[in-house]
Amino acid sequence: MRNYRVLLLGLALLLVLVPLAGCKPAESALGTKDNPIVLAFVPSGDTPEIIESAEEIAALLSEKTGYVIEGSVATSYSAVIEAMGTGKAHMGTLATFAYILAHEKYGVDVALVSVRYGRAFYNGEIIAGADTGITKLEDLAGKTMCWVDAASASGYIIPSIMVKAAGVDPDTDLAQQIEAGSHDNVALAVYQGDCDAGACYIDCRDKIADDYPDVYDKTVVIAESPEIPNDGLQFIKEFPADMREKIVQAFIEIMATDEGVEAMGKAYGWAEVVEKDDSFYDDFRAVLDASGVDVEALAK
Template sequence: PSANTTELIAGGEAIAAKMTELTGYTIEVTVPTNYAALIEAMGSGNAQIGWLPTVPYIVAYEKGYATVGLVTLRSGADHYAFEFIVHQARVDDGTFTSFYDAATSANTADAATALAQFADKRPCYTDPLSSSGYLVPAGYLATSGISTKAGAWVQGHPTVVKSVYLSPKGEICDFGTVYVDARTAVTTDFPDVNDQVAIAFVSDPIIPNDTVSFVAGLDPTIRQNLVDALVEIASTDEGLQLLKDGGYSIGGLASVDDSFYDEYRVYLESIHFDINSYK
């Protein structure tokens, strides 16, 4: 969520109060130090409901701790895309080609054609547990048969953009992978970033949004009542404001089951992701 701990607790308690009103259940709000702690809390039975991003959810599911109930919606969509970026100087000198037309917001070539240029090049990635900053882009390349050099871990999407910006000759890396459009995050430091950093290709929306997950073994009736309450909250402007105040700027919630993540798992498997690496 995009809020600090104090805001999360205050906002979470307002959401909990509404859920209590709708279900009659007593809901206690806690904010773990990180998602790994939330996973373990669900595993030990100390947490029954968890707002988990995709990777922590996959880890919790594979450990047998949790199952998904809902996925967040943004602009009506339950998946989002990522993009490959390169320095404009590398486009100008013929090293790379931009296969993305900003005027039409569309790619001008298929993935196989666009991705081939990244073979044996060095990527900038955010961190090993970021969906759009590493896991899915790396899996996307791997499933397309593209082998790159070892990545530079630079931490954070804005830092990936800055690293590409500062690599007109590939000094830090040759290309980067970020959410769409991460360049907007660095315009204060680099006002000409849109001129210096080019979008080479944008994926289809293939990364699932965050989840609302429930502890494994939760009574099915209780689980369904909680799902129904959250869906009802997210169906009104007042409820969406409650969720926003709790750190979740979303447009709704939709019911899903674990098969929703099958395609995502293909990308994780292609890069040999180990759930035990999540800490």
């Protein structure tokens, strides 16, 4: 009888414990304190300023949407792509080529494109030290070249195509290639003579002119790129549509305020934003394709 009671007790405990063993704590809803939405900024300029801007914009978006949104600054363009691809970041401020890679590889989708000086496009430039004797692209052979980042449209992709078209193969004809990490750093490296020449957006020298007012005398522009679509705000493929729409509208409203323009202007020079879909980048894709850049291969 005693053994029978023990058996019944054991069965009762088993019935209770088995369901409990299969239960896992439910993941907190996205946009809450325990599962915040992460907005990743790319390090294209002065990092402390970008960190400050990321925090300010995240706070403004949180206040307007009611979601918990955290801003972060990655170490490179590629780091933002991978963070969005693995779900560690949910939104990003990717530049053109980085976005195209992220879209191809992970389905990242654009929602907003930035506007500067009334345009949703920009141009890149190649600058050189005024005392280097470099006046045209052909003169870059045997010189040290600074790039921004391998995923930067104006800081590497397009200018490297231009340099190669001029008969200078970056991989074999340059003395050295240096990845500076930001447009500001390219301007500073050329100004200080660490690089003979460098590629960046027009006009990256403005960002260091307050500290180095003679930068326009000590550097010269030797080439300008064709139009490149601006950077913008993108979302991961799995992001809930209703939350995305709410954040997009909040971002548009924030960018209509002085506070929003100041925050994004400080980081990237954004003056306003416009809604765009992925087709906005099709013409640029055609340029890449015509130049022999295989985006699908790079995305693998």
